[in-house]
Amino acid sequence: MTINRRTALAGLAAGLSLLSLPLAARAEGTLEEVKKRGALRVGVTQAPPWYSKDPKTGAWSSGVGVEMGKAMATALGVKFEPVEVTWGNAIAALQGNKIDIMFMLDATSERKQAVDFPESPLLYYSLAVLARDDLAVKTWEDLNKAGVRIACPQASTMDRWLTAHTPKADIQRFPGNAEAIAAFQSGRVDAVCLFHPPLLAARQRLGKGKIVVPTPAESQPSSAALRKGDREFQAWVDKMLATYYRDGQTQKWYEAALTDFGLDPKLVPPVMKEMLN
Structure with missing residues (x-):
């Protein structure tokens, strides 16, 4: 069968169109x-x-x-x-x-x-704290006290939450998770606030502290x-x-x-x- 130039171009365009579709559609x-x-x-x-x-x-x-x-x-x-x-x-x-x-x-x-x-x-995982074993923490209000030192990554969800819910505490802000956890490890703060998955590895590595989700819980799926x-x-x-x-x-x-x-x-x-x- 003779294929003219217009037919060939149309076929090429159709092929390219097919390739552009998501895999599930093809x-x-x-x-x-x-x-x-x-x-x-x-x-x-x-x-x-x-x-x-x-x-x-x-x-x-x-x-x-x-x-x-x-x-x-x-x-x-x-x-x-x-x-x-x-x-x-x-x-x-x-x-x-x-x-x-x-x-x-x-x-x-x-x-x-x-x-x-x-x-x-x-x-769901929740906003949590890795706190000193002897620090009584059940609610955010327990942390909202003068003299309680809490580490968190600067300009993060944790920073905004602590600023709103624990304004009386000494909130110490660090560049990232690792620096905030290091502050807790060294004893410079009483607790570190993160979503709880990274705190699991920190607790396992440090061998000290307790992970608590203070109430009211702030969770995300x-x-x-x-x-x-x-x-x-x-x-x-x-x-x-x-x-x-x-x-x-x-x-x-x-x-x-x-x-x-x-x-x-x-x-x-x-x-x-x-x-x-």
């Missing part, structure tokens, strides 16, 4: 791909208690994201396939079809431009990032996250991961906001 949906592949590819990165690799075997053996990924794979009748990424390149790995899901990414407006998130929260445009997979993940959270399974995985990490779950805030009240 291929099978994620659920179909996962079942055909026989594996659910979950992004993982060394970050206990969310993901943890056994240094002896190299296996991704524990963590909330690992256990949740295994449970979802089982529900689909496929294998759990961990794919090592970083927090920085996880979204690119989703866009490039290297992974199918990445747990523990917050659904920020910027990220929503590149990937999708389910409606149901994966878990974390989520799971998905490739953009696949509504069927998004709805399925949403249903699974809601079920795990409602049944308390997410909290159980979290507590097991804390134990593996060397922390007593009783000394660490829960990840269900209903348990904070």
Whole structure:
């Protein structure tokens, strides 16, 4: 068949248009791909208690994201396939079809431009303090006293919260998390205020202090990032996250991961906001 120049150009334009579409719009949906592949590819990165690799075997053996990924794979009748990424390149790995899901990414407006998130929260983490063992802390008002020294990163959510809720305290502001934690370690402050995940590693490393979520609790949800445009997979993940959270399974995985990490779950805030009240 003779193809004239106009027909060839039209074909080329159609091909380029197809390439510009999101992967989910050009291929099978994620659920179909996962079942055909026989594996659910979950992004993982060394970050206990969310993901943890056994240094002896190299296996991704524990963590909330690992256990949740295994449970979802089982529900689909496929294998759990961990794919090592970083927090920085996880979204690119989703866009490039290297992974199918990445747990523990917050659904920020910027990220929503590149990937999708389910409606149901994966878990909640809260604004907390790592405080001296002998410092009585249950509420923010307990910290709102002259002579109580609190470290936080400058110009952060923590800084704004402390400024509004503990104006009587001696709020000491530092360039970042590491400097604020170092001030607590050295005894220059009585407590350090951060969202509680980084405080877990600090408490485990320092071997001192207690992590408290003062009331009223200030909590925010974390989520799971998905490739953009696949509504069927998004709805399925949403249903699974809601079920795990409602049944308390997410909290159980979290507590097991804390134990593996060397922390007593009783000394660490829960990840269900209903348990904070």
